[in-house]
Amino acid sequence: MADIQKQFEEFNDVVRLKQYEHNANLREKRDVILKKLKERLKVLFEERDDDLPKYTHFDQGSYKLGTGVKPLTGDFDIDVGLLFEVDRDEYRDPVVVKQWVYDALDGHTKKVEMRRPCVTVFYQNGEEPLYHVDLAVYSAADSNFDNKICVGKGKQGSPPENCIWEEADPDGLITVLTGKYSGDDWEQFRRCLRYLKRWKDLKFPTAGNAAPVGIGLTIAAYNWFYPKQKIVDNYAGQTRTDDLGALLDFANAMLCNFNLVFRDGEYAERIEAKLPVVPYGDVFEKMSNQYMTKFKEKLQKLVAVMEEAMKEADPVEACKKLQKVFGDDFPVPERDDTGAKRGPAIITSSHSA
Amino acid sequence: MSSGICFCNSQGGLFKIGENALLQMRAYVQDDPGKAEAGGVLLGRFIVDSADIVVDQVTIPMPGDKRSRHRFFREAKNHQAMIDRRWNQSKHRCNYLGGWHTHPEPNPTASKTDIRDWKRALRQNQFDSETLYFVIVGTQEVSAWEGNRHTRLIKELMSIPDQEN
Known part of the structure; x- marks a missing residue:
């Protein structure tokens, strides 16, 4: 009955989280992490005199879709996929690959955590969370015989049956x-x-x-x-x-x-x-x-x-x-803003019974 | 629904008496033989982009009005001043919508005097709309009528049952 589309659209403008291309702030935060990761991975692999497998990154989650909303607590969530050119037959345990990312970023902020689906870097101001970056680790399709992309699941200390490469299709989704x-x-x-x-x-x-x-x-x-x-x-x-x-x-x-x-x-x-x-x-x-x-x-x-x-x-x-x-x-x-403008009225005296 | 009363108007929209306006009018319910008839004008909004009309406030008996058990005379002057003030304050968005009065009966019906007065209002009053609304507050029910300025037909509006507990 009442037309409140305008209010819904105003609400949308307030809650919507702009995508990276329009959100320099979050994009910068993502890029800082990616830069840090690149530098530290290089050093880590040099230290052990090993070759760092190539990897690329891609955006995923609600940022990619543009369906994100501003978090109530101010704890923004940034989702990044890291696509490593690693063969699952060679790296049977995905936690090994996730560990590289964890080691590279550990100490970058006060809190870095390996979680089952990703490695998370938390940024906070004192005790107040500012944002966190979820880095999901994938094994690239081209690096595998079956040509499948898989996401690494599991964390340090998980029983082996819980550390698996699970087929995924982030692009397809x-x-x-x-x-x-x-x-x-x-x-x-x-x-x-x-x-x-x-x-x-x-x-x-x-x-x-x-x-x-x-x-x-x-x-x-x-x-x-x-x-x-x-x-x-x-x-x-x-x-x-x-x-x-x-x-x-x-x-x-x-x-x-x-x-x-x-x-x-x-x-x-x-x-x-x-x-x-x-x-x-x-x-x-x-x-x-x-x-x-x-x-x-x-x-x-x-x-x-x-x-x-x-x-x-x-x-x-x-x-x-x-x-x-x-x-x-x-x-x-405002109440008055919802009424249409009308001309003046002149009334006469009236009788009722 | 919020605590107000809703009726279907002839334009396919709603005629709603808001909570505040309802409280103002109900203060004059003639639920005691000692209480005289009361009345005033309806003020409210023609809701933008819809056929809905909402009564936000009413004027109440003012100096110059005459009240008895079965009659009410509304002197235009003071009520007009209120219409003008609200119309100006609201930048022409709070408008004169019609009139109201009380009846000492549970389910109010319009008397011949009422109908005649409403038709007169449709003819003589100046207002920027196709219709005026007339409300009678009974001791139990509140009824509403819509009058068309061109045909001067008056018809009672159907109320929408309140769906809140």
């Missing part, structure tokens, strides 16, 4: 995701995904696997988001972009895709977000049944609030409701 929509539809896809990610950041605890992962929401959008315009004039065929309607439909579609499954000894309602490329796994897999239930409940709440906002005649009230789910960055217009 981007190609598939960006190939679904184009133009205005793609822009709406990205805006709605950003709204949902901000909601996630606000409503879920950050620790563990309590929150649905960003890539999961992205895959969900790939599966179930549909662009939406609302008709404003049937005769003239006039339509207007409708982010609220699009996101509401998308959230409802997600709710419809929770299915009862048997897992961890019980029946639970779960939603899957399977990668559309190898290894085709469900990226929500790590969420426990309990967290899944919470996820569904929060989605239901989100839907209820959006439905209320949609029925609301007063855009001021509609935006106040949406602020409860999207946070204070969602703008509430």
Whole structure:
């Protein structure tokens, strides 16, 4: 009813994280790390009189897609892929390759950590996190007989069965995701995904696997988001972009895709977000049944609030409701600004009974 | 819905009486034989890019008005001053939308006097819209009517049930 597309677009402008090409600040931070890595790897391999395998880097994650949102805590996340020309048959343990990256960057900041999917370099100002760079280590397709790209999983001390090269297709993933929509539809896809990610950041605890992962929401959008315009004039065929309607439909579609499954000894309602490329796994897999239930409940709440906002005649009230789910960055217009300008009125005296 | 009342208007939009306006009017509910009829004008917004209309505030009985148990006379002057003030303050975005008064009955119906007065308002008042709205606050329900300035037809609006608990 109330048209609050303008407020959604303002919200988008506030929460959206610009991609590297428009974000010199984050690009510089990424480049500092890459430069450091290059210098230190060279020294490390010289010291042991060994040849450093060639490698290249590429951007991945939400930066590449342009679906990132500004973190609430200010802890920016930069995702980089390092594609090493190493043969998996020669380097059977990916932790060996990850260790090079770790050793090269250890000491660069106060905290560098090898995690199962990547090596993470944390930057902080005192105790306050500023940003962190996740470096995923890949073995290049050309270096392997099977011509497969694999990502190194595992960390120091992991049992050998957990240290594996897992087939991946980072380029293919981007190609598939960006190939679904184009133009205005793609822009709406990205805006709605950003709204949902901000909601996630606000409503879920950050620790563990309590929150649905960003890539999961992205895959969900790939599966179930549909662009939406609302008709404003049937005769003239006039339509207007409708982010609220699009996101509401998308959230409802997600709710419809929770299915009862048997897992961890019980029946639970779960939603899957399977990668559309190898290894085709469900990226929500790590969420426990309990967290899944919470996820569904929060989605239901989100839907209820959006439905209320949609029925609301007063855009001021509609935006106040949406602020409860999207946070204070969602703008509430000034009351008078939402009224159309009209001419003066002159009244006469009146009788009623 | 926020705590207000909504009706469907004839333009395919909503006519909403906002919480604040509703509280102002409900203060005059004639729920006691000693309470006299009250009334005033409706002020609010024609929501941009929509057919929705929202009543944000109302004027209440002012000096010059005459009140009895079953009659209310609204003297134009003071109410006009309020219309002008809000219209100017809001840079012409808070507008005169119509009038309201109370009835000492649970589900208010419009009297002949009311209908005649509303038609007169549609004819004589100057306003920059196609319609005026008329609200009667009963002891239980609030009813609303829409009047068309060209046809002077008055029709009661259907209210939308509140979906909050």
